[in-house]
Amino acid sequence: MVDDQARLQPQIEAWVDRSNLEEVVFHDVTGEFLRVMSRAAAMRVPAVARARHLTVGAVAQAPLQALRLGTPVTPQPYWMYGTDGQLGDLSLADCQRLGLTAQSPHARMLWTVDDLIFYGMSLWYATRFDAPDPAGNTRMSRGVRVPWDYWDFQDHAFVDADGHPLDQARCVLIPGPHEGILRFGERTVRIAADLEQTAADVAQRPFRLELHQTTDTTLTPTERQELIAQTRVALAANDGILFTNSAVETKDHLLTSEQLLIGARNGSAVDVARLVSTPAALIDAATEGTSMDYTNLDHRNQLWLDFGLSFYMDPITARLGMDDVLPAGQRAAFDTSNLTATTTAATGYPTED
Numbered sequence: 001m002v003d004d005q006a007r008l009q010p011q012i013e014a015w016v017d018r019s020n021l022e023e024v025v026f027h028d029v030t031g032e033f034l035r036v037m038s039r040a041a042a043m044r045v046p047a048v049a050r051a052r053h054l055t056v057g058a059v060a061q062a063p064l065q066a067l068r069l070g071t072p073v074t075p076q077p078y079w080m081y082g083t084d085g086q087l088g089d090l091s092l093a094d095c096q097r098l099g100l101t102a103q104s105p106h107a108r109m110l111w112t113v114d115d116l117i118f119y120g121m122s123l124w125y126a127t128r129f130d131a132p133d134p135a136g137n138t139r140m141s142r143g144v145r146v147p148w149d150y151w152d153f154q155d156h157a158f159v160d161a162d163g164h165p166l167d168q169a170r171c172v173l174i175p176g177p178h179e180g181i182l183r184f185g186e187r188t189v190r191i192a193a194d195l196e197q198t199a200a201d202v203a204q205r206p207f208r209l210e211l212h213q214t215t216d217t218t219l220t221p222t223e224r225q226e227l228i229a230q231t232r233v234a235l236a237a238n239d240g241i242l243f244t245n246s247a248v249e250t251k252d253h254l255l256t257s258e259q260l261l262i263g264a265r266n267g268s269a270v271d272v273a274r275l276v277s278t279p280a281a282l283i284d285a286a287t288e289g290t291s292m293d294y295t296n297l298d299h300r301n302q303l304w305l306d307f308g309l310s311f312y313m314d315p316i317t318a319r320l321g322m323d324d325v326l327p328a329g330q331r332a333a334f335d336t337s338n339l340t341a342t343t344t345a346a347t348g349y350p351t352e353d
Contacts, residue, residue, distance in 0.1 A: 037186050039118045039148075045192045047269035048181075050283040051276035052117055058309055060110035062334040064317075066326055073330060079143045081105055088127025088142035097160050098125065099150040108145045109316075112174060115148055116312050117276060120180035123151050123158070124172040133327065140325055143172065174319045177311050185275040192268040199265060209235075210251040217247065277308045301340050309339070 042048050064080045066073045079086065085102030087095060095101070108124075115122035128142035150161050158166045158173075178184060211231060213219070219227070227248070234242055244250055273280040279300070313334050321331040 037182050037189055039182065041193065042118065042182060042189050045189060045196060045272065047192055047272040047283055048189060048276075051273055051278040052114065054282055055117065055276060055278055055309065055312065056110045056113040058304075058339060059113045059313055059316075059334070060106050062313070062336050062339060064105070064109070064320070065333050065335050066330050067333050068330050077139075077326065078141050082142065084142075086127060086142045086144045090127045097150075097162070097164070098166075099147040100125070100144050103144050108143075111147075112145050112316065113312050115145075116174070116176035116180075116315065118180050118182050119148055120176040120178055120183065122148075122174045122176070124174065125166070126170040126172060137323075139327070140172065172319065172325060174316055177315050181275045185272075188268075188271045188275055192265075192272055195265050195268050208252070212249040212251050213247060214249050215247045277311045279304055279308065305336055305339055309336075 043052070066077050066080065083104055085104075086108070087100065087102060090100065112122045112124070123146045124140075124143045125146050126140035126143050128140075129138040130141045132138050151166070152159050152161065152163070154163065158168060158171045160166060181189065209231070211227060231242065242250060269283055270280045273283050281300075282304070313336075317332040317334060320326065321333075326332060
């Protein structure tokens, strides 16, 4: 059993994994090694971060339910709503090697959707099972999401980050709707990152200074570099004031292209929204000829649910409704009433007394 200190440890996986690397190599279930942009690099793009935050936040606030013929079953499976951290009967050693910490249902779902967006799949680990049913089948009664950097799939088996086999019966792989934006959308995300860097460079240096020679004297490459270096030092040391003689004339070239700083970045943000299946207006980007204002908020949310959020919700409920998780005849579904309600209501997962 895990001690209380381990259970109460906050979920810190978001910033203690290896995703701080600019580029990472990962091994997916197809057996293919790929070199892709890291999640951390992608999250430095504001449009990516915004689309991610909206999507994971919206899905995570919709509680899971087990249904039979469209009616919620009673009682609901404990793993759907339990707030004890879901660590079950795992040992402290198991928790450490899999990077597991106490997880609420909200945090578990939030990071599951994060996995699906960036990597195209997510792994849950059953930490306790119900008593066998009359047919001898056992199902998950506690479960946690395994941080992406702590598991792999090799030789048709799940392993930890060091290649040691996991208990395959405890592994619940949730395949996503695509292979992850870090794979198929890398070019788009890199363009957006480059535009952010360009915008930052223009903000720091809004003009380029030309040293225009007015005489016929030919300067060597070394002399040109020395002149540029001296000019740079003089600008820094004299509050931007220069003195030139009759042989050199300074010309400044402003870099305030509206198309670059506004149009291109907006277009890039729209492309990022398309990658994540998020309405562009929600990340403050607009497509040409459209308005970012919605006169009917409920209609917008319903469209987002139907053509964006369900893209990630459906694979999750499909996997969690399989017979190794829920009894035959039951299915998993999200309660999306708080996403489309016309009035503000209390939201979130139910908790036990």
